[in-house]
Amino acid sequence: MSIRLTDISKRFGAFTALTDINLTARPGEFLALLGPSGSGKTTLLRIIAGLEFPERGTVHFEGSDITGLSVAERRIGFVFQQYALFKHMTVAENIGFGLSVRPRRERPSRRAIRARAQELLDLVQLGDLGNRLPAQLSGGQRQRVALARALAVDPTLLLLDEPFGALDAKVRKELRHWLRGFHDRVGLTSIFVTHDQGEALEVADRVVVMSNGAIEQIGTPAEVYDAPANAFVFDFVGESNRIPVTAADGKAIFRGSALDVDANGVRGPGELFFRPHDARIGSVDEVGIDAIVSLVRPREGRVRVESAIDGVSGPIELDVAPDAAPTPGQAIRIVPTRARVFADRIAGARAA
Amino acid sequence: MTRGAASTPLARAALLGIALAFLGVFLVAPLVAVFAEALSKGFAAYGAALIERDALSAVRLTLLVAAISVPLNIVFGLAASWAIAKFDFRGKSVLITLIDLPFSVSPVVSGLIYVLLFGAQGWFGPWLRAHDVEIIFAVPGLVLATMFITFPFVARELIPLMQEQGRDDEEAALSLGASGWQTFRRVTLPNIRWGLLYGVLLCNARAMGEFGAVSVVSGHIRGKTNTMPLHVEILYNEYNFAAAFAVASLLALLALVTLTLKSILEWRYGIHGRTGY
Numbered sequence: 001m002s003i004r005l006t007d008i009s010k011r012f013g014a015f016t017a018l019t020d021i022n023l024t025a026r027p028g029e030f031l032a033l034l035g036p037s038g039s040g041k042t043t044l045l046r047i048i049a050g051l052e053f054p055e056r057g058t059v060h061f062e063g064s065d066i067t068g069l070s071v072a073e074r075r076i077g078f079v080f081q082q083y084a085l086f087k088h089m090t091v092a093e094n095i096g097f098g099l100s101v102r103p104r105r106e107r108p109s110r111r112a113i114r115a116r117a118q119e120l121l122d123l124v125q126l127g128d129l130g131n132r133l134p135a136q137l138s139g140g141q142r143q144r145v146a147l148a149r150a151l152a153v154d155p156t157l158l159l160l161d162e163p164f165g166a167l168d169a170k171v172r173k174e175l176r177h178w179l180r181g182f183h184d185r186v187g188l189t190s191i192f193v194t195h196d197q198g199e200a201l202e203v204a205d206r207v208v209v210m211s212n213g214a215i216e217q218i219g220t221p222a223e224v225y226d227a228p229a230n231a232f233v234f235d236f237v238g239e240s241n242r243i244p245v246t247a248a249d250g251k252a253i254f255r256g257s258a259l260d261v262d263a264n265g266v267r268g269p270g271e272l273f274f275r276p277h278d279a280r281i282g283s284v285d286e287v288g289i290d291a292i293v294s295l296v297r298p299r300e301g302r303v304r305v306e307s308a309i310d311g312v313s314g315p316i317e318l319d320v321a322p323d324a325a326p327t328p329g330q331a332i333r334i335v336p337t338r339a340r341v342f343a344d345r346i347a348g349a350r351a352a
Numbered sequence: 353m354t355r356g357a358a359s360t361p362l363a364r365a366a367l368l369g370i371a372l373a374f375l376g377v378f379l380v381a382p383l384v385a386v387f388a389e390a391l392s393k394g395f396a397a398y399g400a401a402l403i404e405r406d407a408l409s410a411v412r413l414t415l416l417v418a419a420i421s422v423p424l425n426i427v428f429g430l431a432a433s434w435a436i437a438k439f440d441f442r443g444k445s446v447l448i449t450l451i452d453l454p455f456s457v458s459p460v461v462s463g464l465i466y467v468l469l470f471g472a473q474g475w476f477g478p479w480l481r482a483h484d485v486e487i488i489f490a491v492p493g494l495v496l497a498t499m500f501i502t503f504p505f506v507a508r509e510l511i512p513l514m515q516e517q518g519r520d521d522e523e524a525a526l527s528l529g530a531s532g533w534q535t536f537r538r539v540t541l542p543n544i545r546w547g548l549l550y551g552v553l554l555c556n557a558r559a560m561g562e563f564g565a566v567s568v569v570s571g572h573i574r575g576k577t578n579t580m581p582l583h584v585e586i587l588y589n590e591y592n593f594a595a596a597f598a599v600a601s602l603l604a605l606l607a608l609v610t611l612t613l614k615s616i617l618e619w620r621y622g623i624h625g626r627t628g629y
């Protein structure tokens with residue numbers, strides 16, 4: 001099912017949660033809403049679900065306006081961050097709940113509900129746990145029960161609020177893979193909320209990066225990672241270094257020397273961004289950024305070098321081959337191999 | 353270190369002793385006294401005092417008042433705590449304060465409020481008399497006063513519980529297509545059942561035992577508007593100690609039963625709280 005959000009705005013009292021959100025999801029797409037806490041991503045998900053209603057704007061499912069419909073009328077599956085399983089019901093009763101509350105005419109028989117619950121239990125690979133209580137399951141199992149329960153009502157859309165948020169790191173990674181595979185098998189349009197960029201990049205078809213109630217960028221994982229639309233996205237999606245520069249004649253200039261980095265149309269004060277793996281240690285006759293190594297430690301087959309630049313706050317990190325690793329205290333010249341310049345929002349605003 | 357180790361059991365014993373002595377003097381001794389006095393003239397006199405016409409009438413009236421006011425308080429308590437815990441609205445804090453009002457007002461004042469409103473000289477007195485409706489010095493007045501006194505019990509028990517549980521379960525049920533009533537009956541009610549029972553138990557104990565507010569609106573008409581606590585007072589004032597304590601022993605028994613049920617519930621409740629996630 002396709003979804004179209006048009007000019008969605010939402011306030012909670014004096015707090016503006018969302019401003020003019022426009023977004024479409026294609027049928028069968030797996031979309032991630034990525035952003036820090038307070039960016040409005042969960043509010044947006046709840047508006048799509050019908051658990052929250054926008055002040056302005058419309059929500060269309062498959063071309064028809066459903067902005068005023070309640071959550072019960074929208075036929076969506078919603079998976080809550082804390083699972084929200086019904087503690088006093090068994091796993092099978094939880095899964096069958098959606099069918100058992102249907103009006104008598106549409107309600108399947110007890111036997112049929114039980115069979116459907118079993119089918120879904122098999123689908124989420126919890127086949128023989130139907131008679132357990134939620135409290136007797138692990139976090140990952142509960143998460144899958146919550147998913148099965150949401151799927152039991154044959155939703156046209158699956159919405160997941162921080163689906164891996166309450167799990168420990170290892171289970172998280174497993175479930176991530178599993179959910180992606182599951183989505184590909186079931187083919188349901190799905191949207192999930194996360195604050196973890198790794199999760200969003202790994203699982204989603206497209207990532208919607210949000211901050212302060214607005215969308216910063218919508219793109220495939222490769223697009224938001226390799227071609228961030230702005231400084232926020234660069235900083236939030238993946239690790240990044242940030243160095244103040246001046247842009248002139250189409251080049252980024254750091255302390256008088258013009259780096260081999262395109263200014264990206266910026267003039268005046270700007271910030272140079274590059275990822276730790278997009279820089280190398282150059283020789284003394286190359287143009288680069290001088291820094292003093294403060295820490296060297298191995299990291300996933302490479303060596304992570306932390307260095308300090310006089311007058312720049314925060315460490316500058318780069319990943320180098322183990323045989324090229326410097327020692328702490330050594331002076332190095334950092335040469336970014338792939339970097340981007342964005343206008344310094346704060347300095348720009350001050351100048352204007 | 354040796355001194356500390358030596359003094360700890362001593363301190364513990366002393367504290368325990370003080371606590372037990374306190375309990376003995378203020379709780380056990382009166383309780384024993386009630387039963388001792390009640391039975392001071394033998395079991396026959398005890399039985400006779402209980403099946404005496406006015407005593408039976410007092411018991412019946414007490415049960416009737418509780419039977420009306422407790423269910424109404426359950427409905428009110430559920431509605432108020434549901435509204436407070438699950439929805440945001442203007443004036444929420446005012447409502448919470450209002451629910452606490454009966455706790456902070458002297459019961460005598462609570463009774464007087466109804467006399468001022470519905471008594472012969474009260475605001476609605478003339479109108480009520482013209483339409484032949486009796487509230488003060490009659491059963492409706494007793495029920496009103498009892499409800500006023502007891503209405504925080506259920507709500508006060510449920511509000512924190514429901515707030516702690518949040519709205520996720522309800523939202524999950526709604527998202528699965530359940531109606532509001534289905535959500536309440538199949539999700540909310542099972543989640544709060546132990547807390548609700550606990551509140552009902554305390555509410556009932558207070559409804560049956562209330563004296564002050566009921567005393568003001570009752571008029572003390574023997575065999576008609578006397579509840580058990582009022583009947584005890586009348587008998588006592590008439591120096592009929594054995595009978596007074598006999599009826600009082602029933603109230604004491606109610607207290608013991610309430611305490612036992614309360615402990616059982618707390619135990620269940622505790623187990624429940626721990627397995628919850």
